[in-house]
Every structure is written in C-alpha cells, then in structure tokens.
Amino acid sequence: MDPVLIKLALGGLVVLGCIGIFFGIGLGLAANKFAVKINPKVEEVLEALAGAQ
Amino acid sequence: MKDLRRYYFFACMLLIWGMLLAGCATEHRFINKVKFKGTNSIIVTFAGPVEDGWAKNISNYAAYEKPDPDIRLKIARVSLSPDKRTVTLTFEDELNQQQAHILSVKDIISEGKSQGTAFLTVKKLYFGYLFSILIGAMIIGNFVFTKYLGLCVFFGTSQKKTTAIGMGITFTIVIVFASMMSWFLYQFVLKPFRLDFLQIVVFIGLVSLSVQAVDTILRKVNPALFKAFGVYLVLVIANCIVIAVPLLLADNEYNAWESLMLAIGAGLGFLIALFLMSCVRERLEISNVPHTYRGLPIAFIVAGLFALAFMGFSGMVIF
Numbered sequence: 136m137d138p139v140l141i142k143l144a145l146g147g148l149v150v151l152g153c154i155g156i157f158f159g160i161g162l163g164l165a166a167n168k169f170a171v172k173i174n175p176k177v178e179e180v181l182e183a184l185a186g187a188q
Numbered sequence: 189m190k191d192l193r194r195y196y197f198f199a200c201m202l203l204i205w206g207m208l209l210a211g212c213a214t215e216h217r218f219i220n221k222v223k224f225k226g227t228n229s230i231i232v233t234f235a236g237p238v239e240d241g242w243a244k245n246i247s248n249y250a251a252y253e254k255p256d257p258d259i260r261l262k263i264a265r266v267s268l269s270p271d272k273r274t275v276t277l278t279f280e281d282e283l284n285q286q287q288a289h290i291l292s293v294k295d296i297i298s299e300g301k302s303q304g305t306a307f308l309t310v311k312k313l314y315f316g317y318l319f320s321i322l323i324g325a326m327i328i329g330n331f332v333f334t335k336y337l338g339l340c341v342f343f344g345t346s347q348k349k350t351t352a353i354g355m356g357i358t359f360t361i362v363i364v365f366a367s368m369m370s371w372f373l374y375q376f377v378l379k380p381f382r383l384d385f386l387q388i389v390v391f392i393g394l395v396s397l398s399v400q401a402v403d404t405i406l407r408k409v410n411p412a413l414f415k416a417f418g419v420y421l422v423l424v425i426a427n428c429i430v431i432a433v434p435l436l437l438a439d440n441e442y443n444a445w446e447s448l449m450l451a452i453g454a455g456l457g458f459l460i461a462l463f464l465m466s467c468v469r470e471r472l473e474i475s476n477v478p479h480t481y482r483g484l485p486i487a488f489i490v491a492g493l494f495a496l497a498f499m500g501f502s503g504m505v506i507f
Contacts, residue, residue: 143382151386151389154393165405169404169405169408170408171411
C-alpha cells in the first residue's frame with residue numbers, strides 16, 4: 136500500500152484518539168464537578184410503595 | 189486530581205484564545221484595507237509605500253469569486269495613488285458584490301524589500317454580510333420550511349406553545365455551542381491533517397458531546413430549567429439541523445463570526461418555525477377537522493402551507 140495513505144490513516148487514528156481523550160477527560164471532570172447527589176432512600180421508598188400508575 | 193483540573197482549565201483557555209485570535213486576525217500584515225469601489229473596482233491600501241514598477245504590473249494581481257477559483261476576472265487597468273499607498277484595480281466587467289472575492293497580490297515590493305504574497309478576501313460591508321447570513325439562515329433559507337430538515341423533532345414538539353419555545357431555546361444554545369466547536373476542530377485539526385473526509389464522524393461526536401455537557405452542567409446549575417427542558421435536550425441529538433450546520437460551514441469555509449451567525453440563525457429559525465406551528469396546532473385542537481385528517485396528517489398539510497408561504501422570501505437579498 137502507498138506509505139502516504141498509511142501515514143494518513145495512522146495520523147488520523149492518533150488525532151481522533153487525542154480529541155476523544157481530551158473531551159473524555161473534560162466530560163469526566165464536568166460530571167465530577169457538577170455531580171448531583173441523589174438520596175438513595177428516594178429509590179428505596181419508591182420501590183416499597185405500591186405505585187402501579 | 190486538582191493539578192489535572194488546573195491544566196485542563198488552562199488548555200481550554202488557550203483553545204478559546206486561539207479561536208478568538210483566528211476569528212479577528214487580519215489577513216496580511218502589510219495590507220491595511222481592501223474594499224469594493226463603484227461597480228467594477230477594488231481598492232487596496234498598503235501599510236507603506238510600494239514600488240511603482242511593481243504596482244503597475246497587472247500580472248501581479250489575480251482575482252476570482254470565492255466559489256469559482258477557476259474563473260479569473262479580467263483586470264482592465266491598475267492605478268497607483270500619488271502617496272504610493274493605495275492601488276485601484278479596475279475590472280473589465282461589473283463585479284457581483286454579493287459574493288466574496290479573493291484577490292491575490294504577488295510578491296509585494298516596498299522600498300526594495302519583498303513583503304511576500306497576500307491572499308485577500310474582499311467583502312461588501314462586513315457587518316451587513318454577517319447580518320445577511322443571519323437573516324438568510326433564519327428566514328430566507330429557513331432550515332425547516334425551505335430545506336425540510338429536522339422534521340421529526342419539529343412535528344414531535346410543536347403540539348404546545350410552551351414545549352415549542354422550550355425546545356427552540358435549548359436547540360439554539362446547543363447548536364451554537366456545537367457548531368463553534370466543530371468549526372474550530374475543522375479549521376485547526378481536520379484540515380491541517382487532511383482528515384476532512386472524517387468530518388461527519390467528528391461532527392456527530394461533537395454534537396452528542398455538547399448535548400451531554402449541557403445536560404450535565406444544567407442539571408447542577410439550574411435544576412428548574414433542566415426540568416423544564418426535560419426530554420427535549422436529548423432529542424436535540426436526533427435533529428438533523430444540528431449536523432447540517434457544521435457541514436455547511438465546513439463546505440463554505442466560513443470564518444468564526446460567519447459560523448456563529450449561521451448557527452444563531454439556524455437556531456432562531458427553528459424556534460420561529462416551532463412557534464408558528466405550535467400556534468396553528470393549538471388552534472386546530474378546537475376546530476372541526478375531518479376524522480381522517482386529525483393529528484399528524486393535518487399537521488403535515490399545515491407545514492406544507494407554511495413552506496409555501498416561506499417561498500415568498502426566496503431570492504430576497506439583504507444588503
């Protein structure tokens with residue numbers, strides 16, 4: 136295969152991987168910083184209630 | 189953990205700064221101003237005096253309309269002002285000033301030194317041009333009524349006025365965010381690495397990323413608004429306008445401000461379309477529609493009538 140194409144493909148993999156890692160870390164940090172605490176008891180109580188509707 | 193967060197913040201700041209610089213940068217350091225004059229000439233103002241022999245040589249200039257680089261416009265004559273800073277190029281034919289023109293000036297020579305080659309974009313009244321992009325995307329080329337994009341979300345959320353407005357506003361925020369990011373990635377990552385054939389994959393990723401980011405941040409910062417948006421925030425991903433805008437601005441090679449205007453125009457256009465449609469559908473609820481037409485069929489007919497009405501704007505030119 137043409138080495139130029141291989142170079143392009145590998146470069147593409149690296150670049151897209153970097154973009155992915157960058158935004159992944161960003162979203163992870165955002166999720167960490169803006170985490171909303173949900174009281175686990177809310178779900179337990181909802182489970183225990185009849186709540187057919 | 190804390191260090192990582194700080195580095196990440198700095199990286200983001202750097203990105204935003206680079207983006208702003210790229211948006212406002214002048215095109216060549218030795219050229220102060222280029223603009224149209226009259227119907228068939230372009231004026232170039234240089235930062236310093238240029239050499240007589242160089243400036244009067246017609247073969248140093250080449251001009252074409254931005255969409256057709258193959259069709260060179262014929263230059264009739266070149267004249268230099270007495271202070272040697274201003275060159276007036278007169279063309280044989282009238283210029284179509286609605287179109288952006290590219291003017292290349294070869295090997296500028298000033299006081300014996302070469303200043304390099306400049307590629308200049310000539311546009312008529314820049315703010316007017318931006319405004320015409322905005323109005324063009326919003327009304328004249330409304331994405332819903334003239335390009336028939338985003339129809340499933342359009343019919344799904346236009347039953348009530350309140351949901352229509354909520355969806356429109358959410359959509360505008362997300363589309364501005366997503367298309368600015370995809371403009372930046374396209375110009376500074378995909379194009380330099382010659383990966384522009386991957387634009388669809390990257391843009392889809394960016395759209396879902398920005399929806400996720402807005403979702404996460406809004407959930408904490410403004411729970412009331414988050415509750416009001418509800419399911420619509422996730423529905424934005426399913427809207428094809430949000431992927432059409434980045435593809436359009438990559439195709440047209442828009443710069444940062446033009447992309448911003450296109451994104452805002454597309455968002456507001458969708459808001460207008462949703463609002464108009466929801467008004468009609470609320471009225472239809474209490475009217476006597478034949479049984480077979482109730483629900484979606486009559487909504488499609490109304491949308492078709494709106495599209496006909498919006499055809500009245502087609503071909504309109506602002507500025």
